Amino acid sequence: MNSILSIKGLGKKFGGVCAVDEFSLELEQGTIHGLIGPNGAGKTTIFNLMTGIYHPTAGTMALRGTNLVGLGSYRIAQLGIGRTFQNIRLFTQLSVIDNVVMASGVDATYGMVDAIFKTRRYQRDEAKIRKRARELLDLLGLGGVSDERAGALPYGSQRKLEIARALAARPVLLLLDEPAAGMNEEESMELVGFIRDVRKRFDLTVLLIEHHMSVVMEICDRITVLDFGKTICNGIPKEVQANRSVIDAYLGETTDREN
Amino acid sequence: MLSSYAQGLIILVCINVIAVTGVSLLTGFTGLFSFGNAGFMALGAYVSAIASVELHAPFLVSLVAGVLVAAIIGFGLGRLTLGLRGDYFLIATLGFGQVVQVLIEFFDKVTGGARGFANIPPKTTLWIAVVLAVGSVAVAANLIHSKFGRNFTAVREQEVAAEAVGIDTFRFKQMAFVLSAMFAGFAGGLFAHYYMYIVPKMFDINESALFTITVVVGGLASLSGSVISCVVLTLLPELFRSLASYRMLFYGMAVVAIILIRPSGLMGYHELSFGWIRERMRAKRGKTASKERKT
Numbered sequence: 072m073n074s075i076l077s078i079k080g081l082g083k084k085f086g087g088v089c090a091v092d093e094f095s096l097e098l099e100q101g102t103i104h105g106l107i108g109p110n111g112a113g114k115t116t117i118f119n120l121m122t123g124i125y126h127p128t129a130g131t132m133a134l135r136g137t138n139l140v141g142l143g144s145y146r147i148a149q150l151g152i153g154r155t156f157q158n159i160r161l162f163t164q165l166s167v168i169d170n171v172v173m174a175s176g177v178d179a180t181y182g183m184v185d186a187i188f189k190t191r192r193y194q195r196d197e198a199k200i201r202k203r204a205r206e207l208l209d210l211l212g213l214g215g216v217s218d219e220r221a222g223a224l225p226y227g228s229q230r231k232l233e234i235a236r237a238l239a240a241r242p243v244l245l246l247l248d249e250p251a252a253g254m255n256e257e258e259s260m261e262l263v264g265f266i267r268d269v270r271k272r273f274d275l276t277v278l279l280i281e282h283h284m285s286v287v288m289e290i291c292d293r294i295t296v297l298d299f300g301k302t303i304c305n306g307i308p309k310e311v312q313a314n315r316s317v318i319d320a321y322l323g324e325t326t327d328r329e330n
Numbered sequence: 331m332l333s334s335y336a337q338g339l340i341i342l343v344c345i346n347v348i349a350v351t352g353v354s355l356l357t358g359f360t361g362l363f364s365f366g367n368a369g370f371m372a373l374g375a376y377v378s379a380i381a382s383v384e385l386h387a388p389f390l391v392s393l394v395a396g397v398l399v400a401a402i403i404g405f406g407l408g409r410l411t412l413g414l415r416g417d418y419f420l421i422a423t424l425g426f427g428q429v430v431q432v433l434i435e436f437f438d439k440v441t442g443g444a445r446g447f448a449n450i451p452p453k454t455t456l457w458i459a460v461v462l463a464v465g466s467v468a469v470a471a472n473l474i475h476s477k478f479g480r481n482f483t484a485v486r487e488q489e490v491a492a493e494a495v496g497i498d499t500f501r502f503k504q505m506a507f508v509l510s511a512m513f514a515g516f517a518g519g520l521f522a523h524y525y526m527y528i529v530p531k532m533f534d535i536n537e538s539a540l541f542t543i544t545v546v547v548g549g550l551a552s553l554s555g556s557v558i559s560c561v562v563l564t565l566l567p568e569l570f571r572s573l574a575s576y577r578m579l580f581y582g583m584a585v586v587a588i589i590l591i592r593p594s595g596l597m598g599y600h601e602l603s604f605g606w607i608r609e610r611m612r613a614k615r616g617k618t619a620s621k622e623r624k625t
Contacts, residue, residue, distance in 0.1 A: 122494060144493035154494055162487040164551075164599060173484050174495035179477035186476030187469050193476065240495045 073100040075135055075276050076244055082129030083113075083120055090116045092300045094130070098244070103270060103277040105287045105308075108297035109320065114280045115157055117297075118246050122154055123147045134244065149177070153242030155233040157249050157280070163222030167213055170221050170232055171204040174239035178203065207235045210272075211265070226253050238273065245269075247279040251286050259283050263290045288312070296320070337456045341524055343564045344463035345454075345517050346544075347557055351470045352513025353541040354548070354556035359479060360506035361486030361550075363416065365538045366407075366423030367514045369430035370400040372533035374515025375522040376434060376441055379450045382523065389453040393519040400515025401508050408507040412500060427538050434530040446529035447522075454524035462520065466513060471553055473509075482506050483551070547588050549595025554602035559595070 076098040083091040091113045098104055106114050119125045121132060123144040132139040134150055142150075162170050178200050185193040208214045211231045216224065221232060230250055237245060250266070251259040263286055270277055281287050287294065287308070294311045296304040298320040304311055311317055332340070349371055356362050374396035381392040411422040434441045441447055473479050481502040484492035489499050522528050540563070548559030563585070570580045588596065600606050 124490065124493075143498070144490075145496050145498040148494055148496035156491070156494075160488050160491040160494075162484065162491065164487060165483070169480075173480050173492075173497075176477055176481065176496050181476070183473070183478060186478055187472050189472055197476075236491075236495060 074098065075100045076133070076278075078121075078130065078132045080130040081117070081120060081127050081132060083116055083125060084128050089300050091120065091127075094297075094300075094302060096295060098276050098278060099292075100276055101270070101274065102292040103266065103279065103290055105291035105294040106278060106280045106297065107282075107284075107287055107294060108303075111299075112297040113300040114297055115248060116300075118154060118248055118280065121147070121246065122152060148240060148242075151241075151243035152246065153237035153240050153244070154246035155230070155237055155248055155250060157252070159226075159229050159233055161221045161229055161232060161236070163220070165221055166218050167221050167224065167232060168201075168204050168208060168217040171207055171235050171239045172200055174236045175200040175204065177241050204239060207238055210269070211235045227258060230254075234269075238269065241273075242275065244276045244278065247277065247281075249280055249282060251281055251283045254283075256285070259286050260289075262286070266290060332456075339565065339568060341454060341456060341459040341520075343561055344459035345520050345524065346541075346564045347463045347560050348466045348520065349514050349517035350541055350544050350548075350556050350560040351466050351553070352510035352517075353545050354553050355470055355473070355482065355513070356506045356510035357542060357545045358548075358550045358552065358556060359474060359486060360482040360503060361416075362412075362503060362506065363420045363542060364423040364507075364510065365420060365535060365542065366425075366427040366430075367510060367541050368533040368535070368537035369423075369427035370404060370511040370514035371518035371521065371537065372430050372434060372530065373400045373403060374518025375528050375533065376447065376518075377515075378519035379447050379522040379528060380440065382451055382453075383447075383449055389451075389523065392523075393516065396519035397512050397515045400511045400518070404508045404511025405504070407511075408504045412503045412507060424535065424538075427533075427535055431530040431534060441530075444530065446527055448527045450522050450526045450528070452523060452526050454520045459520060459524070462516075466516070467553070467557060470513075474553055478502070478505065486551075543585060547585060547595055549592075549597035549599070551599045552595065552597035552601055555595055555597025555600075558597070558602065 074097050076096065078094060078096040081091060081094040082089070094117060106117065108114055116125065120127050121139065123139070123142050123146070127140060134152060137150055139147055139150070162173060165173070179196050181190070181193045181196050205214065205217065208217050211234060213228060213231060213235065216228070221229065224232065230252070234247070234250065247266070251262050254262060266277060267290065269275060291308055293306065294308055295302055296311060296317045303320060304314045304317045306314070349367065353364070353367055356364055377399045378392035378396035381387040381395045382389065387395065407426055411419050414422060435443045438444070481492070481497050484497050485499045485502055492499050544560050544563050545556050547563065548555035548557070566584055567581050570576065592598070
């Protein structure tokens with residue numbers, strides 16, 4: 072097994088409240104892993120811990136052997152963890168393509184002098200960045216709206232644009248926070264196909280938080296279930312569906328409602 | 331040939347354009363408000379003046395010395411204060427502007443104190459001012475159209491997202507702040523070698539506020555807007571000069587009017603370019619056409 076991310080005994084306390092407790096996770100290269108649980112279970116907190124927005128009060132995290140605890144958000148992103156946000160955080164005033172170009176810092180190797188004199192190196196890098204941004208937008212079906220203002224896009228397109236922007240930074244691990252939120256069944260299934268496609272194309276590992284059970288069960292290789300900050304189950308979708316405590320904590324509610 | 335009054339006005343516009351270009355990078359593009367940039371201008375003015383008069387340094391060396399001192403102080407100040415939230419940062423820069431003035435008055439043996447520093451050689455000619463102003467704007471424009479400008483904009487728009495795509499927001503705030511200090515120091519050096527006589531009061535908070543107002547009126551995120559507004563706001567008080575004591579009143583009313591009529595500034599998020607003008611005209615034509623169709 073080729074582990075890309077290793078989290079051990081991760082904990083986060085806000086004052087006296089334990090948001091995440093003894094969370095451990097091994098992600099295998101190239102897999103899609105689901106993180107599910109009721110609202111307030113600590114899923115987004117785990118994303119925020121992994122991306123350096125919060126700092127953990129206990130535990131260790133490493134990406135391909137590199138320690139992540141205590142690093143700044145930008146540094147973790149540079150090391151290869153990309154993410155989207157549950158409450159979309161686009162550069163709303165800028166154009167769609169500029170949102171993607173903004174994230175292409177890794178492809179801009181030129182220095183300030185190159186920028187001031189628009190040297191050949193600057194032109195080469197910039198041309199490459201624009202081209203790649205256009206390719207990413209086409210891939211997500213946003214090629215036709217690349218000059219629109221990002222804030223003016225419909226909700227679903229904004230979620231897609233966040234994924235395009237995250238991909239522009241060339242991550243090895245992509246964290247998706249409720250990518251299917253606000254999508255109908257058809258759009259969700261389209262998203263499933265798309266996530267599979269990008270994983271393969273960019274050789275990605277994906278960790279996703281999602282409430283649409285159809286999406287999670289369809290796409291995930293493994294699933295971790297959280298409740299009140301604690302891991303209550305970890306396994307392949309079939310095991311999780313069959314697990315008694317999961318049904319009690321989470322799935323049970325959904326089934327009741329659906330029936 | 332232009333009258334010396336007109337020449338003086340153009341030089342003053344050029345000097346202000348250089349200082350405002352720095353503030354545009356900092357406030358317009360990075361979204362950090364500073365009320366201390368006149369402090370950096372004072373540093374540039376005094377350092378270059380002292381270098382010219384006491385050390386007999388050539389003009390260019392004096393200017394560079396002023397820029398470097400402004401950059402170093404800007405770096406140190408940024409390091410200490412850029413971690414603060416926006417409004418606290420603003421207050422820190424305001425304090426810095428005051429401190430610079432007080433220190434210049436305190437070290438009166440070197441600076442001449444409140445009486446001022448005189449006999450600076452008049453080196454800032456019309457052509458030097460124009461060429462350097464155009465050059466400064468060109469440098470800033472090229473920076474804006476590179477990853478540096480993009481990273482500044484990312485900081486202004488959405489810091490969390492900027493960090494999430496690998497942008498070290500602190501580093502780019504620091505960079506924008508140092509750049510704005512350098513532009514201010516540069517403008518200060520030219521200012522000193524134009525007026526030949528400087529006093530600390532020339533670089534007070536009013537001057538800092540004027541730079542910020544200029545950028546806001548011109549439209550955040552628009553360098554050309556800042557430049558246009560700088561030309562207008564520098565010349566406006568001169569136009570009302572015959573009205574003597576009322577001129578600042580008209581000036582203030584003009585600023586308020588611009589802000590009320592166009593809250594996003596003269597240029598908003600746009601840059602002045604032929605493409606933009608063409609687009610505007612087409613949009614106008616489209617509007618009138620649709621109106622005609624309705625009637």
